[in-house]
Amino acid sequence: MARLIDIENRPDEAIAAAVSALADGFPIGLPTETVYGLAADATNPQAITRIYETKGRPRFNPLICHVATLEMAERHAAFDPLSRRLAEAFWPGPLTLVLPRRPKSPIHDLASAGLDTIGLRCPRGFAGAVIAAFGRPLAAPSANTSGKISPTSAAHVAADLGEKIPLILDGGPAGVGVESTIVKVEGDRLRLLRPGGVAAEEIEAVAGRPLIRPAASGATIEAPGMLASHYAPGAAMRLDAAAVSPGEALIRFAGAAVAGEADAVAVFDLSPSGDLAEAAANLFDFMKKADATGATAIAVTAIPRTGLGEAINDRLARAAAPRP
Template identity: 70%
Template sequence: MARIIAIGDGMDEAINAASVILALGRPVAIPTETVYGLAADATNPAAITSIYETKGRPRFNPLICHMADLDMAEQHAEFDPLSRRLAEHFWPGPLTLVLALKPESDIHPLATAGLDSVGIRVPVGFTGDLIRHFGRPLAAPSANSSGKISPTSAAHVDGDLGDRINLVIDGGACEVGVESTILKVEDGEIHLLRPGGVSVEDIEAFAGVPVQRPKIAGAAIIEAPGMLASHYAPNAGVRLNATSVGRLEALLNFGNTAVAGQDDSRMVLNLSPAGDLAEAAANLFDYLKQADATGAVAIAVAPVPDTGLGEAINDRLVRAAAPRDAEGPVE
């Protein structure tokens, strides 16, 4: 099983231990403000291969490359004026920008899936400090088996990948709880590739221009993580916009929504009794895991507003439900 080091027991110990594993070309599970990431040296092809192998992730799905700061990011990517403004305002934070890769960048093509662009983010807290100490960008998708529920605690990582990796850095529960928002600027327009921890409304309010959403879900070229139709999936089926729940199902409620049959269901968890979308986002993946652990045949999810962070929550739920969306309650 993986060694677990809590940041609270010593920041230097955590950074030094992680740096040793990274220098050996092996992946380390690290906390970010969004979800836990499976990090490895983005310039080392063997290290990147170890990410794909550990996760069972398809190699056509590119990896986000995490940087210590904007200065490091500029060594690897070309920033148009609007992308630079977005980076200066939202970094460090849960925003990823897809940018043109500089020819002189030593990020390996395995990390970009051979594309001439790269997804870059500057994370908050420990990961930024680790990258600064390590001195090279880290490729870091979520630290879970490919397609499964993303981890928001060290225990989630250990339960899934603990027998496949050497080290997990425990930074407690992730504050945001869903992955970063991914944007790409083309011809002065902002295109949303994945909703996430920064709401579209906040981006539009800052940038002063509308954010363009994909016209057809699932039709885009895979140029950023989280764009596969099926993703974030528990073992149980997921049923959305539920107004009733069966005895063999678990329920994820939101706010004070009345859901028929909830008293007889396997489990009831409320993403946010107060109807707070930030609280719901922070609870989403943990509650999906808890509901899945009951052995329920399906997880019924009450309606969640599709505004603010609700757009990211619903994006994850739609992808979790994609393979096996049920028509009604399972009795």
Template identity: 70%
Template sequence: MTATIIDITRDHDIALRRASDVLGEGFPIAIPTETVYGLAADATNPVAITRIYETKGRPRFNPLICHMADLEMAEHYAVFDPISRKLAELFWPGPLTIILPLKAESGIHSLATAGLDTVGIRLPKGFASELIRAFGKPLAAPSANTSGKVSPTSAQHVADDLGEKLKLILDGGSAPVGVESTIVRVEDGAIRLLRPGGVAAEEIEKATGLTVIRPEGPAAIIEAPGMLASHYAPGAAVRLNADHIEAGEALINFGSRSPKGIEHSAAVFDLSPSGDLAEAASNLFDYLKRADATGATRIAVSPIPDHGLGEAINDRLARAAAPRE
């Protein structure tokens, strides 16, 4: 597969229709934004989100920024405190991502939020906003590059890197900002900077009259989406690579295994009866929550292959099973 590239300036209406069609089929596309080119897919569709991770390679369950068409759409999915709303009114559309509490039953899939109860939201400028409005759903969109490579600021950058993995690349010229969005979170009436980016902290301070709390060293910077590992742990203890089930344990199975003592389990949830790692990835957070909701004191997890998406699944399971402070 080689991506079709459509110039949104020359073929605006064709680009809009084709992009909506491919997104509706559950596939990611590359879109221009004012920051960098994004690898965008339906934020409510777990298969589409899984394909984002697969396309980028060596996927991790970092939460993905969800892009909205306007403030009204954003308010449908997240809860705004007064300061966050002021930030939105001041800087949206634009290169600012705000971490907000996710509304219950919002429709954004847990794979996009990495199982967190928050969601990073941004309103992009230009064609991306128009596309989201036409599609009618938020788009999860990390940068459109192989994990670990330099972020793309042109359609050609995307084509050189991911052209054989995508169906569609929309060409909007060079990204005017050229760096990713700034990420902030409002806590206890203060604005915390989680990642510097397209909006300077000083600009936020000047506009709001509030001091922006900078990160204290490298460890604080990784609090940006995807680095809050402690949030992955359920209430119940987690036991990995289980080859037997003890009475009262809830089992998260994989590949229709029949571990010894399975008949004694409190409940059984199979991430993928057929052993499909993509299906397992899309079910992981949901099934951890379901297993926890059974009231079992411990969750036993069958062995998961440690390749492809299995590497990411095992990474998150290891964090969930880590000793509690």
């Protein structure tokens, strides 16, 4: 079983243990502000292979590489002026930039799934300290079995992958609760590859131009989180529900009453006050709890699509998509 270290009470021990495991080529459970990541040395092909094997992740699905600073990122990718402006505005934070990889970057091809671009993010908080101490970028997809609900606590990681990895750093509940927003600059166009922890409206305000939304299902996989079916619980998901049936669990928003909720197996409210940031932080945890009830299905009421609601609805749609 993975060793669990509380980073608040034992930060120095946590960093030392993380650097040791990473140097040995093993992935670890690493808390970030978005979700917990399965982090390993992005320059080590054996370490990256262990990420794919641990998650059961398709190798055509690229990984985000996490850096400690913009300066570290510049050693691995070429920044155009707009990408640099976005990095300066939102890093450290939940924004991933897809950029041309520098030919001499030691980030291994396995991390980028053979693409000539690389997704880079500078996380807030303790993850940045671990990366700085290690001195190399960390490839870090979410620390869960591929396609399942992303983890927002150390307990989630331990329940899913605890038998497969040597170390989990416990940083408490993830503050953002959904993965990073992924964008890519293409000439004078700015494309949104995945909505996430930075609202599209905030990015557009800094960029001074609109974000082009993701293409229809079936588009080329350019970044994580673009598979049609993803983030899925064991139970079927039913979205925009106006009523709940006996045997179903209910996930609602803003305290709105739902017909039949008295007969629901369980009721979870993402944010009784209607706060989308609170809803995003609770989303994956409540999906896991609803699934654990043994409900025949999980009914989810409509969530506003503005701000962080765009990311919430993206995750719900992929969770509810037909399973491969």
